Amino acid sequence: MNLTDAWEGETITIATMHGKEQVIAPILEQAWGLRSIVPSELDTDRFGTFTREVDRPGDQLATARAKARAALALTDGSIALASEGSFGPHPSVPFAAANRELVLLIDQSLGLELVGEAISLKTNYRQGRVRSWAEVEKFAETIGFPDHGLVVGWGEPQNLQGVTKGLRDRSALAAAVTEALTRSADGSLWVETDMRAMHNPTRMQVIAQATENLVAKARSTCPVCHWPGFWVTQRLPGLPCGECGLPTPLIRLHRSICDRCGHQQDDPFPQGETTADPTYCPFCNP
Ligand SMILES: [Zn+2]
Ligand SMILES: [Zn+2]
Structure with missing residues (x-):
């Protein structure tokens, strides 16, 4: 008997506005028969953006927890899930970039918190300064455009001007690039991969892996008290x-x-x- 068997037919609130439920909800449905809802009023961007307009309030886990709690406050349910991604050096592979995804599930009535995790070397997280359409095209090719989206702006990366996100087709990209090249003071523009989940299928796969890891952890119980998440x-x-x-x-x-x-x-x-x-x-x- 596993405590989480009680979730059969219950509702879980997924704290996302970037389409992550597309990969998360089917896994939760299959594992527990959980029914997912996504609150439309939740602004998860106030907990940090990849494009640096808003800094993350805490580390990855604390940020996921804050999102999950905010989602619960908007609903009358007691089960919520939030995910949070980061990009940086791989923890054990030297000189390699990695994408680490955390998925946090909270059941307030049980007092249970579970964390799933996945680390992938497969990431297209890239950014750089370019000066021509040809360079933009080259960049776009390396990150898997148009299946993956682009962000274009000008000025300093810490304070980008004229940011256009979610660029997924050539004509929209060309328009954003022309504007940035015209308006930037030094004739250069800043381009980066759009890391928001709905614009990045590579990242979406890692979020799915983290959710599978969460299910495996929930299934593993303490041999003494049978609490889920013994790992x-x-x-x-x-x-x-x-x-x-x-x-x-x-x-x-x-x-x-x-x-x-x-x-x-x-x-x-x-x-x-x-x-x-x-x-x-x-x-x-x-
Ligand atoms: Zn020795
Ligand atoms: Zn125990």
Whole structure:
């Protein structure tokens, strides 16, 4: 028995105005029979925009939580979901850009909070200064236009002027580019990928993966109190070297801790190997 089985036939409020429900709602419907609604009055852009007009109020999780709570305040339901994306260096792959998507589900009456996550190296997050239509066309090609949208403006990226978003066809793009080139002081314009979900199918796929991860976490329950969301939260390094026995940076232990009762479960040697190849040993292979 899983607490979340009680969601069958219930309504969930999805806090988005960028079409994320297109990928999220079918997964929730299939997993629990949850019926999704999207409140039309919710302005999620006040919690931050990718184009920097509004800064995010907190980190990714805090921002998702603020959106979910704002959505709940607009409805009389008790279950809400919000998602929040970020783009930056990959946490473990050097020099690679990554898209990290978080999906947060809150059930206020149960006092339950679940977080799904996906990190993808597949992202077309790019931006730059260009000086001609030819350069714009080249940029557009690299990010997968017109399936993916573009943002065009002029001036400094931190304070863009004349911003046009959601450009998805050549004539609209050409008009925005002509205007920007004419009006900018130095004859250059700023172009970037529109990262809003409905203009970025690549990102939409990562949001779907994060939602699948949320479902998997909800299905995993604490062996002691059966609270949903029992999942590995710590990955501890120190797998001993097969040659000298000293600790290496490789993972030795996965640790799961229950949000509810604090039960802790350690799973040693998560990769199945009890020792590390000496290649990874700072002593044998400094
Ligand atoms: Zn527990
Ligand atoms: Zn060693």
